[in-house]
Amino acid sequence: MLRLAKKNKAVLAAIPSHLTTLSVSWLNNQFKAVAVHRGQIEATWERPGSTEGPEHFDAFIREAVHETGYRGQTVSLVITHPRLAQQLVDLPPIKGKKLQKVIQRQARQQKMFPGEASWASEPCPPGKVAQRVVLHLFPKQMITLLVLGCKRNGLRLATVVPTSAVLQQQFVHLGLEKDEVGLLAAETGGSTTLSAGGSDGEVLLARTLPSSWNEDPNHLGLDLNRTALFISQQYSSPINRGLWLFGPGAEDRVEAIQKHVQLPVDVSPVVEDPFYWATEALKLHPERSPNLISRELREQPQRRVFAAAMGVLTVLVVISSLVASAYFLSQARLEAANVRALSRDTTRIQNSRAELESLDRELSRKKQIIRLVLGQRPPPVPAWFLSYLAEAVPPELVVTNLHVIREEDYYRVQLAGTVQHGLPAPAVPPVAEPIDVLKARLTGPPFNLKLKETEDDKTTRAVTTGKLSSIDTSVPGWLSRLAKVVSGKTTATAAAKPVVQDYYLIEGTIRIEGTMR
Secondary structure, eight states, rough: HHHHHHHHHHHHTTTTTOOOEEEEEEEEEEEEEEEETTTTEEEEEEEEEEOOOOOGGGHHHHHHHHHHTOOOSSSEEEEEEOOOEEEEEEESSSSSSHHHHHHHHHHHOOOOSSSSSEEEEEEOTTSSSSSSEEEEEEHHHHHHHHHHHHHHHOOOEEEEEHHHHHGGGGGGTTOOOTTOOOEEEEEEEEEEEEEEETTTTEEEEEEEEOOTHHHHOHHHHHHHHHHHHHHHOOOOSSSOOOEEEEEETGGGGHHHTTTTOOOEEEOOSSSOTTHHHHHGGGOOOOOTSSSSSSSSTTTTHHHHHHHHHHHHHHHHHHHHHHHHHHHHHHHHHHHHHHHHHHHHHHHHHHHHHHHHHHHHHHHHHHHHHHHHHHHHHOOEEEEEEEEHHHSSOOOTEEEEEEEEOOOOOOOOEEEEEEEEOOOOSSSSSSSOHHHHHHHHHHSSTTTEEEEEEHHHHHHHHHHHHHHTSSSOOSSSGGGGOOOOTTTTTTTHHEEEEEEOOSEEEEEEEEEGGGGGG
């Protein structure tokens, strides 16, 4: 327990290091300000004179900013006002949004002033009912004036908390045990703020009394005694530890208060500081402390930031959409131009195709007419061959028989004749026999006659092969003769010639495809 108390004291003794705000305590006629920058107090200021009237709040804030040199944007307010009231309200066993609606309905019913009410609630121990809360009520019109006063100075009012919420932090310093309950009374600018609670910091009751021990301690003592009796009636754990006084003149009024209160009265161990309320309010946990600023007003800056972010995002989306639309539109135009170009090419190609098809049909028609006129007649190979023989047959030979018979894919040729005797001897003796010369010419181009070999041909082929190799068998050489003579070998060649035959017979075949080469 001692370690936990020390830990809580250490936590409460420090202002959050990230906090930058102008903390203001407005206790009836007392207006004090503390400028905090990143958890460090930079300046303090107390306004002299009367500070009544929320309509002058913007001027008070302007002076506080000027005097403290505050550079932030938020304002935190601790307030005690005659119109600020607290009520202990019993609630049905519900939670969540339904509970908030019931509390809001109770705020409309419990308010003691005209107009709408701004409210905040603190949970209390259940006691004799299912659940209950301390309901803080303040005129909504005054809250609006406070918010507008900060807004005119370029600031934002973040929190408005009652002094009872700050006073509750002192229960940690009272050394209460687990089941002990105490009552704290603090002098707040001519009024008295009460708070009852235990060591866990949970509040049992919070009230603001219009009197002060500096003005009428006897009347205040009676109110304190009635408050203690009311708490004993509402809870099974009455105030059993005592009453502590805090604020200016507390030590001098202990005996006067003790005469009217049945509890032991003592002075709070917390050191009094002129800027205590403004400083200690900075140490409250935002989520657990009552805030008279509605959630809608608190979330308004976040909504503005969110709206600005959404606006920027919307602008970016619109710009990106426009850029994308322009790009896709240019691509669409390019594709349309490509489609038009391809359409023109397609039309041109189709026209060319139609023209070519027309020419092809005309050519096919002409070919068909030629085939009808000429029929399927084979080429006149026999006539060509007969014409060729007029040039190919040597003068020493005479053709007596010629047969050219067409087969399926070739011509069968039979050529017979005799050798002429008694011709004058040539000036240059021939290098080969006339029959061999004729055979060489027939087997060469253009007819490429394939000879049918006989036994005599096989015998003489070896002898005549070498001699016939020098014979010109080309078509232009049909009328030429052998003009080269080997010097000094005429007698030997003539001696080597075989006996000249009186007749000859040449048989062979001519391929049809070979005749056109």
